[in-house]
Amino acid sequence: MEMERILVLGAGGQIGTELCGYLSDIYGSENVVATDLRPVKSHVGPSEILDASDFDALENIVNTYQITTVYHLVAMLSATAEKHPVKGWDLNMDTLFHVLNLAKDKKIQKVFWPSSIAVFGPTTPKHNTPQRTIMEPTTVYGISKSAGELWCQYYHQKYGVDVRSIRYPGLISWKGEPGGGTTDYAVEIFYSAVKGEKYTSFLDEKTYLPMMYMNDAIRATVNLMRAEKEKIHIRTSYNLAGISFSPKELHAAIKTTLPEFEVDYAPDFRQDIANSWPASIDDSSAQNDWDWKPKYDLKTMCAEMIEGVKKKLNS
Ligand code: SER
Secondary structure, three states: OOOOOEEEEEOHHHHHHHHHHHHHHHHHHHHHHEEEEOOOOOOOOOEEEEOOHHHHHHHHHHHOOOOOEEOOOOOOHHHHHHHHHHHHHHHHHHHHHHHHEEEEEOOOOOOEEEEEHHOOOOOOOOOOEEEOOOOOOHHHHHHHHHHHHHHHHHHHHHOOEEOEEEEEEEEOOOOOOOOOOOOOHHHHHHHHHHOOOEEOOOOOOOOOOEEHHHHHHHHHHHHHHHHHHHHHOOOOEEEEEEEEHHHHHHHHHHOOOOOOOOOEEOOOOOOHHHHHOOOOOOHHHHHHHHOOOOOOOOHHHHHHHHHHHHHHHHH
């Protein structure tokens, strides 16, 4: 087993819920410390209540557990941050600086920090969005991720901080629930489908967005973190592509298993956010640098989601 002592911030969230288990299988659950504002019941290893915007409390946990690596998953997502712009900016940036500064002071050796397709904006090429392109985000969340990427690169270049990042597409999962994102419809829809209820989508039927099944996202994250340093050529954040689809296509895919399922459409403020984001992503840099390849397509993702949501609702 590899020797790393890992701290996961925001471990009770959509990504953290699954990442802690995956990391535990590799490093041993006793070497994975799960923290969040509330107790993280899903983790079998050590768990602490932590507000990551409190630097002293964070440093204390890093010292106590002799942490080597931090996965920083704390963020206010796109839709919520539009409602609380200053709070969103402060949370997203303060917590990033806390972790980067711990790494700069050599208290920790390695950092993972997620970026997002939200770094792109309406002036970005919409299809097969390149790794390097026009980036003029129009959401608070997107601005915080875009600035954060540049700070990561800065800390790497100036202070030698080993920080690695992925621009996640919309993430689809059944174990953990998403909170406050524009891509959340692609998770909510499965709960309605499995319960036999009609789903009202807050994005219109033709809105294509880049998406990814959580298993792929977790595998990508840990592969990036385990890749040799020499292979990491991008220190802002890597584009990552999984599946691109619209609500209409997702509805049709679910209907192959649940033929009675109905969807109607009532776009709200999140439609403007979605319209400003890419429809599909070019991730050839991730493919070339650290051998990334997704495993799930729309069909296999839907099959696992329907089974997973059924299991969850029955338990
Ligand atoms: N899924 C996120 C959101 O919708 C994007 O990173 O905010």
